[in-house]
Amino acid sequence: MARYLKRGQDSSTVAANDAKVRATVEGLLAEIESRGDAAVRELSERFDKWSPASFRLSPEEIEAAIAKVSPQDLDDIRFAQAQVRNFAQKQRECIKDLEVETLPGVVLGHKNIPVNAVGCYVPGGKYPMVASAHMSVVTAKVAGVERVIACAPPFQGGPHPAIVAAMHLAGADEIYVLGGIQAVGAMALGTETIAPVDMLVGPGNAFVAEAKRQLYGRIGIDLFAGPTETLVIADETVDGEICATDLLGQAEHGPTSPAVLLTNSEKLARDTMAEIERQLGVLPTAEIARQSWADYGEVIVCDSYEEMVKEADRIASEHVQVMTKDPDYFLANMTNYGALFLGARTNVAYGDKVIGTNHTLPTKKAARYTGGLWVGKFLKTCTYQRVLTDEASALVGEYCSRLCMLEGFHGHAEQANIRVRRFGGKNAA
Secondary structure: OOEEEEOOOOHHHHHHHHHHHHHHHHHHHHHHHHHOHHHHHHHHHHHHOOOOOOOEOOHHHHHHHHHOOOHHHHHHHHHHHHHHHHHHHHHHHHOOOEEEEEEOOEEEEEEEEEOOEEEEEOOOOOOOOHHHHHHHHHHHHHHOOOEEEEEEOOOOOOOOHHHHHHHHHHOOOEEEEOOHHHHHHHHHHOOOOOOOOOEEEOOOOHHHHHHHHHHEOOEEEOOOOOOOOEEEEEOOOOOHHHHHHHHHHHHOOOOOOOEEEEEOOHHHHHHHHHHHHHHHOOOOOHHHHHHHHHHHOEEEEOOOHHHHHHHHHHHOOOEEEEEOOOHHHHHHHOOOOOEEEEOOOOOHHHHHHOOOOOOOOOOOOHHHOOOOOOHHHHEEEEEEEEEOOHHHHHHHHHHHHHHHHHHOOHHHHHHHHHHHHHHHOOOOO
16 A cells, blocks of 8 residues: 655645636736737736837847857757657658548548647746747647747846747747746737737746636647646665655756655665755755755655556656666556656656657646647647548438437438438438
């Protein structure tokens, strides 16, 4: 039976915090919808102290920002984007259009059609999330999206040069220095100067995530994304130092980021807890990581691999780092996760920044019903049909007529009946 050596905040506290965020977001989105650019500018001034002549960067401003990025950083950005682009292209090649003759004279098919316009949010408040530009803009462009716009908040009083470089190199058609709810609302709802998009993607803080949730339906979104989550599954084949490093490496994202250790070794569990305290004494981001670990960190000890899989699927974590003697056991048996990182040679940071898999992943148990952002999220699989012969139309029509009458739909039935008469030369039976 699973035993907790450490637990995080109770669910009622989390729910109360969520309710406050929900109310704030609802009011600010209403302001953006009713007052457009004026509301966006007021919010940007209030939250980011940022009110330029234009939130959209001109080509000259983009070039000026890129010029501030070192050649090494630009090469690193290009390398990361090449990995993301290559994997997305391989995924796109797996998605095929279909056309098949299901009955003589009956042809059914589907086409995979890119979304027309996508807005990509790139977080840049506490940490400038350069990699989020790769994950969203590159992937949308590989899918064939015609118009991709990208927003990131100002950083230290202006556009963040590396984020602008990443957006531009990824292929963004429009780049805005705009953050938070005001960015998400402007992209989704449109203003006098920003044409609305059809879909929003990208991670963000609790307010950005809630804004996307409230806008969903009016526009599409990639997924409901909350604070970063990490789950480390480990056994005695690794030590407390590497487990603690992988837990704190994600806990530093923010004070509400869950970091969970799941193990069948109580010794490893206690070694990891001790090592976390040691590392918190030297980690530069310890202030944030310590709060995250104190409030949301958990340590669970199980009796077997089977029980570990059951607990992992219950947790349904965004990131799952597996460091056991048989990591493929978890690949074969787990069903609820955003992304798996198999073996001690890889880790969540590789996926977050450079290796090529997408880092926009489901949180708050959404992994029970969806995977993360990938090229297929930007495609609409739309069906079509055609009937080639009179005989086929009359055959399907007879079945359709009877099934419509079974449900009491007389008008539907007549749609079938007229074709049975015209193309079959008889009345539907």
